[in-house]
Amino acid sequence: MKVRESGMPGEEVWSEFFEPKRILKKLGIDKTIRDIADFGCGYGTFTIPVAQTVKGKVYAIDIEPDMVEETKRKAEKRKLGNVETIVRDFVSNGSGLENESVDYVMLFNILHLNNPETLLREAYRILRKGGKLGIIHWNYDSATPRGPPMEIRPKPEQCIKWARNSGFNHPLQYDLKSYHYGIVLTKEGKR
Ligand SMILES: C[S@@+](CC[C@H](N)C(=O)[O-])C[C@H]1O[C@@H](n2cnc3c(N)ncnc32)[C@H](O)[C@@H]1O
Structure with a gap:
């Protein structure tokens, strides 16, 4: 089932x-990360810079074959051999990735x-112990140029509460400027 209000404007607008590289750095996605899963890769806006940064594999999952194809095309054009693109409905069917198989979930x-x-909980399942979850979302502000309707737009504290209920700890919150916030949480435990 496609996530409500998850359609995208044209890529130029999106x-x-x-500024993906600045955002990824802030959210702790650097070359110390090995494998990473991008849930809803869209145009590959973040997938591609992530693949240029991390040491291991990038699983880029999306329900829309066109989005997956676009991400794949970009990865191939840049000769990035570490992007595995997957057409899949992760809401209905999960990610299909193994338990404790990645170090970071986006x-x-x-x-x-x-x-x-x-x-x-699916993110928690596939993360290795000590792994990180990175969340980005539109600010809870009706003046942002896009974003889901305010009735369904989550506030950062709501995301943190859901993540804590799902097992995550140690939330760190960031203002990503101009229209988004970021949160990084940890799956505790020794690697
Ligand atoms: C708003 S876009 C965000 C894209 C990307 N994460 C970014 O921030 O640039 C949401 C993406 O999630 C995908 N999506 C929505 N529901 C999904 C589902 N059930 N399973 C897999 N992908 C889904 C959409 O096709 C879309 O590409």
């Missing part, structure tokens, strides 16, 4: 809202879905 602009805790 990419104007982000839930970027996706947490306004109906059952956020189901997705957060």
Whole structure:
């Protein structure tokens, strides 16, 4: 089931809202990270810079074949051999990734879905102990140029509560400027 209000504007419009490299650095995605899963990769806005940064594999999952194809095309054009693209409905079917198989999960602009805790528990399942969860979402501000309707747009404290209920700890919150906040949480335990 496609996440409500998760359609995208054209890529030119979407990419104007982000400076991916700056955001990824702030959210702790650097070359110390090995494997990473991007839930709802969209145009690959973040997938591609992530693949240029991390040491291991990037699993780029999306329900829309066109989005997956676009991400794959970009990865191939840049000769990035570490991107595995997957067409899959992760709301209905989970990610399909093994337990404790990645070091970081990206839930970027996706947490306004109906059952956020189901997705957060899936993120928790596939993360290795000590792994990180990164969340980005539109500020809870009706003046942002896009974003889900305010009735379903989560506040950062709501995301933290859901994530804590799903097992995560140690939330750190960031202002990503100009229209988004970021949160990083940890799955505790020794690697
Ligand atoms: C708002 S976009 C965010 C894209 C990307 N994470 C970013 O921030 O640039 C949400 C993406 O999630 C995908 N999506 C929505 N529901 C999904 C589902 N049930 N399973 C997999 N992907 C889904 C959409 O196709 C879309 O590409």
